[in-house]
Amino acid sequence: MSAAIIDGKRAAEHLRAEIGRHVVRLREQHLVTPGLAVILVGEDPASQVYVRNKARQAREAAMASFEYRLPYSVPQEKVLELIERLNDDPAVHGILVQLPLPPQVDADRVINAIRPDKDIDGFHPVNAGALATGGDGMVPCTPLGCLMLLKHRLGDLAGLRAVVLGRSNIVGKPMAALLLRESCTVTVAHSKTRDLADECRRADILVAAVGRPRMVPGDWIKPGATVIDVGINRIDTPDGKGRLVGDVVFDSAVEVAGAITPVPGGVGPMTIACLLLNTLEAACRQHGLPVPQGLMEAAWG
Numbered sequence: 001m002s003a004a005i006i007d008g009k010r011a012a013e014h015l016r017a018e019i020g021r022h023v024v025r026l027r028e029q030h031l032v033t034p035g036l037a038v039i040l041v042g043e044d045p046a047s048q049v050y051v052r053n054k055a056r057q058a059r060e061a062a063m064a065s066f067e068y069r070l071p072y073s074v075p076q077e078k079v080l081e082l083i084e085r086l087n088d089d090p091a092v093h094g095i096l097v098q099l100p101l102p103p104q105v106d107a108d109r110v111i112n113a114i115r116p117d118k119d120i121d122g123f124h125p126v127n128a129g130a131l132a133t134g135g136d137g138m139v140p141c142t143p144l145g146c147l148m149l150l151k152h153r154l155g156d157l158a159g160l161r162a163v164v165l166g167r168s169n170i171v172g173k174p175m176a177a178l179l180l181r182e183s184c185t186v187t188v189a190h191s192k193t194r195d196l197a198d199e200c201r202r203a204d205i206l207v208a209a210v211g212r213p214r215m216v217p218g219d220w221i222k223p224g225a226t227v228i229d230v231g232i233n234r235i236d237t238p239d240g241k242g243r244l245v246g247d248v249v250f251d252s253a254v255e256v257a258g259a260i261t262p263v264p265g266g267v268g269p270m271t272i273a274c275l276l277l278n279t280l281e282a283a284c285r286q287h288g289l290p291v292p293q294g295l296m297e298a299a300w301g
C-alpha cells in the first residue's frame, strides 16, 4: 500500500491566495498595507533564493516588500542598527533576518533586537515563551505550516502519539509545543535518544527535523502513520546536478506510512505561506484590528 502524498505546494498556493484576499480587504477598508522587511547577510545561494521567493510572494499577496542586502563581512552593530530603524518604521509590520548568519553576527543578539510584535519568524524569546505557556504570540513558520498540513489530513489531533525528531529552537521545540497544544502525547527525540527506531515506531505522527539526509528508513515508521519531513538536504548525484532529499527515506516510507510530505513540495512552501500569514497578523495587531481566523480552512474550502 502506498501512502497519500500531502501536497504542501498546492496547500501553500491556496493559503497565499486567501491571504492576498484579506490583504486587499485590509487596504480597502482600513488603508493598511502589511509590510514585510527581509534582511539577508552575505551571498549564500540557497538563502538568496529563499529571500527572493519571500519578497516575490509578499508582493503577489499585495503586501509591501522591503529587502536589505548586507555584505558577508558586515559588523554586528550595523545589523542591529538596521533592525532598530525597522522597529520604528510604521510601514514595516514584520521583520525577518534570514538564517544562517556569518560568524561575527550573533543570531541570538539579532533575534532579541527585533520588536516581538514584528518578529514574524516567532523566534524572539517573548514569542517562544508565549507558545510554551499557552499565550498568544507569533508562531514559527515551519512548525505552523506542519501543523496546518497535519490538521488538514487528520482533523482533531487530540490523543495521538507524536514524535518530533530534532530539538532546534526553529522547528523541533516549537513543533512539540504546538502538538502539545493540540493535546497530542509528545516525545522529542534527538541525537542522544536511546532506541530511536523504537520511539519512532510508536508514533501516529512523526515529524522529522534533524537535517540529516535520509536518516529515517521506512521500517522506523508505524504502518499508517502520518509523516512530516522537514528536512531539505542537497545531496550530490552522479550527473553532478545534485538533488534535494528529506530526512526520511521517501521510497521506503511511502510503502508504510498512511500519508507523507514529499521533499521538495511538502513543508518548504508552507514555511513561506505562513510567513505571509504572520505578517498579515502582525499588521492587524499593530493597527488594533481583528486578526483573520481560519484562513487555511477557508483556503481549502
Ligand SMILES: Nc1nc2c(c(=O)[nH]1)N[C@@H](CN(C=O)c1ccc(C(=O)N[C@@H](CCC(=O)O)C(=O)O)cc1)CN2
Pocket: 049, 050, 096, 097, 098, 099, 100, 121, 141, 142, 232, 244, 263, 264, 265, 266, 267, 268, 269, 270, 271, 272
Ligand atoms: N529567518 C529564517 N531563516 C530560515 C528559515 C526561517 O524560517 N526563517 N528557514 C530555512 C529556510 N527557509 C526559509 O527561510 C526555507 C527553506 C525552504 C523552502 C522551500 O520552499 N523549499 C522548497 C525547495 C526549494 C529548493 O529547491 O531549494 C521545498 O521544500 O519544496 C522555503 C523556505 C532556513 N533559514
Ligand SMILES: [Mg+2]
Pocket: 095, 096, 097, 111, 114, 119, 120, 121, 122, 123, 124
Ligand atoms: Mg525573528
